[in-house]
Amino acid sequence: MAKIIDGKAIAAKVRAEVAEGVRALREQRGIVPGLATILVGNDPGSQVYVRGKHRACKKVGITSFDHRPEPSVTQSELIHLVERLNGDPEVHGVLVQLPLPSHLDAELILDRVRPEKDVDGFHPMNAGRLLTGRAGLRSCTPMGIMRLLSEMKVELEGKRALVIGRSNIVGKPMALLLLEQNATVTIAHSRTRDLPDRVAEADVLVAAVGRPEFVKGEWVKEGAVVIDVGINRCDDGLVGDVAYEAAARRALAITPVPGGVGPMTIATLLSNTLWAARA
Ligand code: NAD
Numbered sequence: 001m002a003k004i005i006d007g008k009a010i011a012a013k014v015r016a017e018v019a020e021g022v023r024a025l026r027e028q029r030g031i032v033p034g035l036a037t038i039l040v041g042n043d044p045g046s047q048v049y050v051r052g053k054h055r056a057c058k059k060v061g062i063t064s065f066d067h068r069p070e071p072s073v074t075q076s077e078l079i080h081l082v083e084r085l086n087g088d089p090e091v092h093g094v095l096v097q098l099p100l101p102s103h104l105d106a107e108l109i110l111d112r113v114r115p116e117k118d119v120d121g122f123h124p125m126n127a128g129r130l131l132t133g134r135a136g137l138r139s140c141t142p143m144g145i146m147r148l149l150s151e152m153k154v155e156l157e158g159k160r161a162l163v164i165g166r167s168n169i170v171g172k173p174m175a176l177l178l179l180e181q182n183a184t185v186t187i188a189h190s191r192t193r194d195l196p197d198r199v200a201e202a203d204v205l206v207a208a209v210g211r212p213e214f215v216k217g218e219w220v221k222e223g224a225v226v227i228d229v230g231i232n233r234c235d236d237g238l239v240g241d242v243a244y245e246a247a248a249r250r251a252l253a254i255t256p257v258p259g260g261v262g263p264m265t266i267a268t269l270l271s272n273t274l275w276a277a278r279a
Contacts, residue, residue: 002226002251003152010151011144011263018270019060025277026061033277035093035119035269036065036085040073041101050097056266062273065091075104079112086114092277093119095269116279119272127168130176137272142174144264145206145227146181152253154225156181160201164188164215164241165208170229174206195219207241217246226254229261 025031035057039050050066057064067081085094094117100106110118115125121139129136149156161183165171171187179185188198199205199219207215208229220226220242230241240257248254255261 002248003253004248005148005152005227005253005255005260007144007148007255007260007263010148011267013151014144014147014264014267014271015056015060018062018267018274021271021274021278022061025274031277032061032063032090033092033273034063034065034088034090035095035273036067036088036091037095037097038067038069038078038081038085039097040069040078040104041071043099046097046099052266053095053269056270057273060270062270063090071101073104075108078104078109082109082112086112086117091117093117093269093273095120117276119269119276121173121272122169127173130173133180137276138177139169139173140268140272141170141208141229141261141265142177143272144268145174145229145261146177147268148227148255148261148264149204149225152225154204154253156183156204159183159203161185161204161206162188162198162202163206163208164192164195164199165206165210165229167208170208174208178204178206205242209241211241212239213241213243215242215247217243217248217250220247220250222250223252224250226251227261228255228257230257231262 022033037050054064085091094113110122115123118126118137121137126136130138161178163171163175166187166189175185175187188195196219200221204225206227212232212234226247228240228242232239238258
């Protein structure tokens with residue numbers, strides 16, 4: 001059976017490092033990192049996520065600011081709020097919780113977040129920095145996964161990595177981060193043919209599709225490292241994108257859902273906020 005990659009434990013380690021970094025920044029430079037979140041609307045999932053982010057900030061000594069404009073907020077009012085937070089010296093990270101209600105243009109609003117405060121790493125400037133191999137704020141989930149891989153001492157150089165999914169939030173930045181570590185990277189997506197064959201070749205597999213148990217265990221290469229990003233709410237709780245039991249019989253190591261990638265995303269948000277405050 002595969003080793004289970006304990007995202008909870010590794011996230012706790014990251015949080016402890018962040019707490020130490022926050023303490024040092026406060027003592028040495030008198031700076032307390034601050035994260036502002038903007039939540040519009042009543043999406044229950046988003047409310048849970050935002051609450052979790054504030055709780056996590058508090059535990060590591062990051063000040064958090066909770067902005068919840070009325071669901072009827074206009075585009076220009078929201079942009080005004082973003083601009084205000086961009087200019088607020090106590091705020092080092094600005095996070096607009098997605099999805100936004102359909103009367104708001106998420107792309108346009110996210111583009112207004114100052115790249116230096118874009119702790120989600122979604123701004124085109126930060127996406128471009130990642131693409132060109134420069135330092136910058138990087139998307140939390142893929143960064144969290146890289147930390148999982150390094151904690152598990154997974155050698156990436158020259159290895160075949162397959163990323164299933166090409167979203168701007170997970171798939172594409174994930175592929176670039178694996179490439180940066182000299183993996184040979186393939187991106188699969190909804191138009192990919194012969195997906196089982198591509199999976200069978202992968203030494204490292206990252207599934208970010210959003211379909212319960214979409215990747216079959218029999219597809220997985222013996223000895224592969226399997227990272228399951230999927231969070232699918234089903235009748236029997238949260239289910240990943242990988243058929244866990246069957247995949248775990250073939251993999252060398254695998255992330256569970258929940259308790260794998262999920263905890264790393266928030267932990268990385270905290271470390272991005274610290275990074276932004278230091279910068
Ligand atoms: P998305 O819907 O933006 O992207 C899904 C991707 O899957 C697309 O790029 C699409 O091309 C690909 N896809 C769809 N059908 C496919 C098929 N039949 N074969 C191959 N590829 C196919 O989703 P996302 O935002 O990238 O998120 C993916 C999953 O990860 C979701 O379940 C989401 O909830 C989860 N997620 C988890 C975390 C976390 O912290 N664990 C963070 C972000 C997203």
